[in-house]
Amino acid sequence: MLEEIRDRIPVKDLALNLSSVLGESALTEDQKWGVALACAIASGNAQLRDAIAPSAKENVADDARAAAALMAMNNVYYRFRHFAGKPSYAQKGARLRMQRIAKPATDKVTFELMCLAVSAINGCEVCVKSHEAAVIEGGLTEDAVHDAVRIAATIRGCATALF
DSSP states (O other), rough: OOHHHHHHOSSSHHHEEEEEEEEEEEOHHHHHHHHHHHHHHTTHHHHHHHHGGGGGGGHHHHHHHHHHHHHHHHHHHHHHHHHOOOOOHHHHHOOOOOOHHHHHHOOHHHHHHHHHHHHHHHHHHHHHHHHHHHHHHHHHHHHHHHHHHHHHHHHHHHHHHHH
């Protein structure tokens, strides 16, 4: 199914990049497909989401959906605080439930990596820095982070091209 979608992407560079970023990388299979699915969900393209979903294990897909949904909320909130630039907003508690981040279906590092990739798509500097630090502290390398963001960028580009 993913090959069918790739063949329908009207921008050849993106189709080639999709194959490339989902090939060999510094990521595990769960990390690669979790990041890809979370990013497809965050990008809002059902065709791409449905093409990627069968490659993700059930627990990985569950985390991908949760990461995309939680970052949809958090990225708006934390981007606002950053953009507003007023210390008074930074002193206010978010009071937004995010317990799912602490209890992933996969593992903490994989979930944080999905959150990082979605935050990169959503353009939230605060969340990107926070999740990048968490995955590095959790033992991933900068190469793994780089590969996850390459997947995010390519998925977002493909989602846009398919609209």
